[in-house]
Amino acid sequence: MGTVTAQAAPSxxxxxxxxxxxxxxxxxVGRLLHDTKSILADAYEAVxxxxxxxxxxxxxxxxxxxxxxxxxxxxxxxxxxYRYFSTPHRTFxxxxxxxxxxxxxxxxxGASTADALVVLIDARYGVVEQTRRxxxxxxxLRVPHVIVAVNKIDLLEFAEAPFRTIxxxxxxxxxxxxxxxxxxxxxxxxxxxxxxxxxxxxxxYTGPTVLELLETLPSIDQGADIQQAxxxxxxxxxxxxxxxxxxxxxxxxxxxxxxxxxxxEGVLRVGDxxxxxxxxxxxxxxxxxxxxxxxxxxxxxxxxAVRLADNVDVAxxxxxxxxxxxxxxxxSFHAHVAWLTDRPLRPRDRVLVQHGxxxxxxxxxxxxxxxxxxxxxxxxxxxxxxxxxLGLNDIGVVQLQLASPLPIEDYGRHRRTGAFCLVDPQDxxxxxxxxxxxxxxxxxxxSHVTI
Amino acid sequence: MRDPHMxxxxxxxxxxxxxxxxxxxxxxxxxxxxxxxxxxxxxxGKDSVVVLHxxxxxxxPGRVPFELLHVDTGHNFDEVLDFRDRxxxxxxxxxxxxxxxxxxxxxxxxxxxxxxxxxxxxVPLLDAxxxxxxxxxxxxxxxxxxKARAKERVVSLRDEFGxxxxxxxxxxxxxxxxxxxxxxxxxxxxxxxxxxxxxxxRYIEREGIELPSLYxxxxxxxxERDGMLLTPHPAVKIREGEATAVRSVxxxxxxxxxxxxxxxxxxxxxxxxxxxxxxxxxxERGATRADxxxxxxxxxxxxxxxxx
Numbered sequence: 001m002g003t004v005t006a007q008a009a010p011s012x013x014x015x016x017x018x019x020x021x022x023x024x025x026x027x028x029v030g031r032l033l034h035d036t037k038s039i040l041a042d043a044y045e046a047v048x049x050x051x052x053x054x055x056x057x058x059x060x061x062x063x064x065x066x067x068x069x070x071x072x073x074x075x076x077x078x079x080x081x082y083r084y085f086s087t088p089h090r091t092f093x094x095x096x097x098x099x100x101x102x103x104x105x106x107x108x109x110g111a112s113t114a115d116a117l118v119v120l121i122d123a124r125y126g127v128v129e130q131t132r133r134x135x136x137x138x139x140x141l142r143v144p145h146v147i148v149a150v151n152k153i154d155l156l157e158f159a160e161a162p163f164r165t166i167x168x169x170x171x172x173x174x175x176x177x178x179x180x181x182x183x184x185x186x187x188x189x190x191x192x193x194x195x196x197x198x199x200x201x202x203x204x205y206t207g208p209t210v211l212e213l214l215e216t217l218p219s220i221d222q223g224a225d226i227q228q229a230x231x232x233x234x235x236x237x238x239x240x241x242x243x244x245x246x247x248x249x250x251x252x253x254x255x256x257x258x259x260x261x262x263x264x265e266g267v268l269r270v271g272d273x274x275x276x277x278x279x280x281x282x283x284x285x286x287x288x289x290x291x292x293x294x295x296x297x298x299x300x301x302x303x304x305a306v307r308l309a310d311n312v313d314v315a316x317x318x319x320x321x322x323x324x325x326x327x328x329x330x331x332s333f334h335a336h337v338a339w340l341t342d343r344p345l346r347p348r349d350r351v352l353v354q355h356g357x358x359x360x361x362x363x364x365x366x367x368x369x370x371x372x373x374x375x376x377x378x379x380x381x382x383x384x385x386x387x388x389x390l391g392l393n394d395i396g397v398v399q400l401q402l403a404s405p406l407p408i409e410d411y412g413r414h415r416r417t418g419a420f421c422l423v424d425p426q427d428x429x430x431x432x433x434x435x436x437x438x439x440x441x442x443x444x445x446x447s448h449v450t451i
Numbered sequence: 452m453r454d455p456h457m458x459x460x461x462x463x464x465x466x467x468x469x470x471x472x473x474x475x476x477x478x479x480x481x482x483x484x485x486x487x488x489x490x491x492x493x494x495x496g497k498d499s500v501v502v503l504h505x506x507x508x509x510x511x512p513g514r515v516p517f518e519l520l521h522v523d524t525g526h527n528f529d530e531v532l533d534f535r536d537r538x539x540x541x542x543x544x545x546x547x548x549x550x551x552x553x554x555x556x557x558x559x560x561x562x563x564x565x566x567x568x569x570x571x572x573x574v575p576l577l578d579a580x581x582x583x584x585x586x587x588x589x590x591x592x593x594x595x596x597x598k599a600r601a602k603e604r605v606v607s608l609r610d611e612f613g614x615x616x617x618x619x620x621x622x623x624x625x626x627x628x629x630x631x632x633x634x635x636x637x638x639x640x641x642x643x644x645x646x647x648x649x650x651x652x653r654y655i656e657r658e659g660i661e662l663p664s665l666y667x668x669x670x671x672x673x674x675e676r677d678g679m680l681l682t683p684h685p686a687v688k689i690r691e692g693e694a695t696a697v698r699s700v701x702x703x704x705x706x707x708x709x710x711x712x713x714x715x716x717x718x719x720x721x722x723x724x725x726x727x728x729x730x731x732x733x734x735e736r737g738a739t740r741a742d743x744x745x746x747x748x749x750x751x752x753x754x755x756x757x758x759x
Contacts, residue, residue, distance in 0.1 A: 009466035040731065079620060081601045082594045084647045091467045093645050109622040219464075239480040244513030253512035260509070262477040262626070291511035301465050303476035303509070316484050340622050354627050357484060419625045428631025430621040 010086065013219045016095040016110030018137075019120030020103075020130035024151045028120060028189035029083065029096050032211065035196035038085035080106050089215045103130070104393035105340040107137045108433050112419070115219040116145040118210065123153045123162055123186070127169045135170075136371060139177035140336055140395060140435060142415060145217045146174070146182045149195075149210055154188040158201040181217075185210050233325030234266030234300075235417055237356035238318045242305050258289055258305035259314050264356070264416035266322065268306070269297040273323035276314055277407040282323060283308040317358035319407050319417075327417060329405035332365070335434040336411075337390065337398045337422065343431075344389040345398070345422075351431065352423040353402060356416070361403035361425065371395040390432075398434070410438035468654050475502070475642040476509040477626060478605055479589070482640045483509075483516060485630045486587035492576075492759060493519035493546070494527075495535035496705045497662055498591025501651055502642055504660050506589075507542065518545040520585070522576045524568035524707040525552035526686040531705050534663040547583065549575035566686060567710045573757045577613040580637055587630060589640050590759050595647045596735060599751035605644045611635040613757025639759075648703075648735050649728050656721045665702040668719040672697050679712030703728075703735050 019025035033039050047063045054060075083094040095110035097103075111117050119134045121127065138146050148170050156162050167184040174182040185194050186202050187210060193199035196211040208216070242258040272285045287307040288295040298304045306320055314320070321327060339345050345364060353362045367388055390396045411418025422432040465473065479502075483489050491506065493499045506515045519539060523532075539546045551571050554560040560571050580588060594601045604620050606628040621629055630638045643651070655662065673680040674695040681687050683695060686709045700713035701724070718724040 009468065011464060012467040012470045079602045079617065081598075082645070083601065084595045084645070086647075086649075091647075091650070105622055109624060112624040113626070239477070240484050240510075242510065242513060244510075247514045247516070249512050249514060256512050260480055262473060289511075291508035301470060301473055303473040303480070305511075354629065356627075357481065416625070419627065421624055421627050421629065423629060423631065427633060428629070430624070430629050433622070433624045 010088070010090050011219060012091050012093065013115050013214060013217065014093045014095070014113050015116040015118060015214060016097055016107070016114040016143075017118045017120070018097050018107045018110070018134040020128065023120045023122040024189045025096075025120045028118075028149060028151065028187070028195065028210075029094065031189045031192055031195045032094075033083065033085055035192060036085050036087055036211070038083075080110050087211070087215060092214065104133065104137065104338055104395070107134055108141065108338045108340065111137055111141045111143050112433065114141075114143050116147060116214065116217055117143045118147045118149055118214075121148060121150050121166060121170075123150045123156050123166065126162075126166045127173065131170075132173060135173050135177055135179065136395070137338070139179055140338065142412060142435075144181060145213075146179055147210060147213050148182060148184045149187045149189070150184055151187050151189050153186040153193065153202070154191055158186075158193075158199070160202075160204040163205070183207070183213055185213070232266070233322035234268040234272075235264040235322075235327075235414070236261045236268065236304075236306060236320040237264055237358075237416075238314055238316055238320060239357045240316055241314065256307075258287075258307050259318075259320060260303070260305045261320070261357070262303045263298050263300050265300050265414060267297055267299045268322065270295075274306075274308060275321050275323045275326045276312055277319040277321055277327070278329040278405045279313065279318070280329075281312045283310040283312050285309075317356070319356060321407065327407040327409045327414075329407050331402045331405045332399070333402075333408050333436055334368070334397060334399050335420070335436045336371075336395060338395045338433045339390040339392060339431070340433065341429070341431045342392050344391045345396075345432065346389045350425060352425050353400065353406070353420050353434075354423055355406050355408060355420040358406060359423070360406060362422075363401045365399040365401050367396050367398050369397040397437075400434075408436045411435035412437075468650065468657060471643075471646055471650055472505065472508075472654065474626075474645065475505040478628065478640060478642040479506050479509045481628050482587050482589070482606065482630055482638075486517075488583065488585050489517040489587040489589065490520045490547075490580075490583065490585040491515075491517060491589040492591070493521055493535065493539075494705070495521075495531040495538070495663055496591065497651060497655065497666060498593065498643055500538070500591075500660060500662060501646075501654060502589055502591045503538070503542070504658060505642055514543055517589075518547060520547045520549065520576075520579055520583075520588075522549045522572040522579070523551065524572060524709075525550065525555075526568055526684065526708045528663070528665060528705060528708055530665055531663045534661075538661075547579060549579040551575055566688075567707065568686075569707050569710055570758075572759075573613070576759070577757050580613070586632065586637050587640055588637055589642065591643055592641045592759060593643050593646050593648070593651070603641070603644075605641055606630050607639045607641070608632055609637050609639060609757065613637075615639075615755050615757070617751065617755070649725070652721070652725045652728050656725060663705060665705050667721075667724065668699050668701045668716045670697055671700050671713065673700055673713055680714065681712055682708065684708040 017025055017029055048059045050063055051060045081096045083096055085092050097106040097110040117138045121131055150163055150166050163186045170184055186205050187194045189195060193201055194209045198209055238259045238261050240260040242260050244253055244256055248254045270285050270288060274283045274285055285306060286309040288298050289305040347364050347366050349364045351362050352359050367390055409417040418436045420434045421430050424431055510516055551568055554575055555562060592600055602617060604623045632638055671682055672695050673682050674689055674693045680700055683689055698715060699717050701716040701718060702713050704711060718727045
């Protein structure tokens with residue numbers, strides 16, 4: 001096993017799996033873990049033992065991911081489970097999102113950090129409502145890559161025609177939702193066809209397996225977000241002001257002042273013109289520091305500290321942004337909101353908006369529409385009455401008014417500065433997920449607007 | 452559709468360890484940024500050592516801006532306690548110790564029939580959190596350790612009784628962590644949530660992090676009980692029929708001597724340990740923690756009561 005350390009450092013891919021009940025998602029996850037030799041002997045033996053106790057003939061791989069007592073007792077999966085596995089090429093963080101009960105809550109949670117979303121479809125039934133919902137969430141959250149695993153192809157004698165029909169159906173939905181990169185793969189999770197190993201039963205399919213896709217898709221941590229066309233700016237949320245004074249590790253740093261944060265987007269360089277938001281003050285980057293040394297530049301994903309040339313007022317919650325291409329700060333904006341709690345959201349509700357490292361008070365001005373996934377591509381239904389409320393698992397268009405301005409940007413172009421959470425000001429619980437929209441959706445002639 | 456075999460080499464990309472380190476630093480800064488009085492649960496075990504290392508990077512060039520708390524079962528290995536104290540001294544930090552022994556001595560806790568003291572840590576831990584008014588409690592737990600942990604959030608809310616409610620967790624979206632809590636509640640924060648045992652070891656190698664010597668293979672007098680190799684200790688009496696022998700062993704986890712087993716190993720260097728961990732077929736806790744073998748939901752039950 002000496003080769004393990006000798007290899008070049010592997011990259012990291014975060015992905016989520018989504019499927020409806022009984023379409024074999026747990027089996028697919030189990031198959032991926034099993035075929036990449038990621039299930040350790042004692043964990044597998046425990047699954048075999050419990051499966052036997054329940055009178056099953058083969059090990060139920062779904063038991064690997066059902067971690068809570070209630071899940072095992074009820075035979076259901078309640079919450080997102082995180083799994084870790086690796087191949088020689090990559091390490092993977094898998095957010096396994098259960099398909100029922102709080103399906104949108106779970107899928108939104110898993111997809112929010114994902115480079116790729118794997119959506120399961122039962123080949124016998126094709127695209128169903130849950131599939132459309134999962135694809136809509138992928139579109140809403142701008143998940144860069146979608147892999148559609150058309151499962152149970154063995155039950156259709158590995159026939160090509162039904163797969164082609166489903167793939168065409170998926171492509172139509174993907175186009176309507178504006179999904180940039182969708183791959184359909186015919187698989188049998190149960191037997192392993194095209195999951196980690198190419199199937200001999202599908203000679204008509206010459207594309208990659210699910211695992212091959214996962215091993216080769218560009219990931220955000222690898223800088224995939226950097227490649228955005230025509231954007232030369234950068235964004236850093238200030239998490240903490242490093243001002244050690246007498247707590248400095250060495251006397252030379254007693255007067256140090258740096259702004260610590262994780263680069264949200266773009267590449268910043270020493271000498272770049274800086275705008276501090278929301279105050280609008282200007283300065284220049286004097287230095288980019290890490291504990292292990294100074295950098296000439298830093299890119300999305302890196303945790304750094306920025307020193308500025310001028311003594312400007314910067315606090316936790318502010319943003320440092322490139323003066324070229326700096327966003328405007330806003331007090332009123334529209335957003336898609338996925339509502340993730342039982343108590344409905346209503347106009348005039350008071351909430352907190354958590355954006356970057358800032359939290360500000362906000363009020364719901366109006367709820368202008370709700371996503372209707374029964375319509376082609378998943379469209380927003382504008383025909384609802386004003387004052388309608390947003391219930392658990394609903395995705396709607398909401399107008400918000402902020403108590404103080406934030407540099408909120410269009411989520412479609414800026415995944416970090418466009419994302420926010422809605423928080424209950426009383427008990428502090430997370431209520432919903434928001435993605436800001438630069439353009440007011442549904443205005444003008446067309447009352448149905450794709451997300 | 453694009454060719455999936457296109458090059459994914461991006462000059463500015465982060466490798467796995469870079470990405471995990473940056474995420475851990477982000478979580479630490481975010482939690483400290485909202486905390487009134489944060490603390491790190493520090494045992495001298497490798498995971499808490501890595502969290503402390505991340506904190507020293509996150510808050511450079513200043514000192515780590517929080518104190519450390521160790522819940523001492525009274526049955527810890529001397530090497531680990533020495534290491535703990537040296538580390539605290541080197542970084543100029545303050546260490547609080549909550550002693551399970553004190554609770555047993557004055558009758559607030561009773562020794563269990565099996566002699567295991569791990570489950571007894573919960574009460575002193577919760578008392579220390581209340582006494583010192585900690586509101587953000589960092590720990591080194593990882594989701595790959597155990598099935599119940601796999602479902603826990605990075606920022607995990609605990610109620611007035613320190614309890615975890617797995618069915619009522621906040622959704623954790625993007626990298627926006629929500630540490631808000633009411634008076635009396637606190638949050639546990641796990642910066643290594645997304646790390647595996649192998650990631651931890653590779654990071655220890657890359658950063659040259661010092662660990663207690665127990666983690667590397669050494670000759671030790673051990674005896675076998677319930678399939679585990681235990682070392683004779685005032686807390687671990689050898690029973691009839693159990694015989695000790697000197698073997699080459701190392702520890703994958705360092706906890707209470709009464710329930711933490713060694714594994715047979717010749718991995719005396721970090722390279723050898725990484726190769727061994729990469730090739731292992733047994734989970735870390737399955738190999739070395741008797742208390743996790745008690746039942747299928749042993750960890751979930753302890754966590755619900757307020758355990759780490």
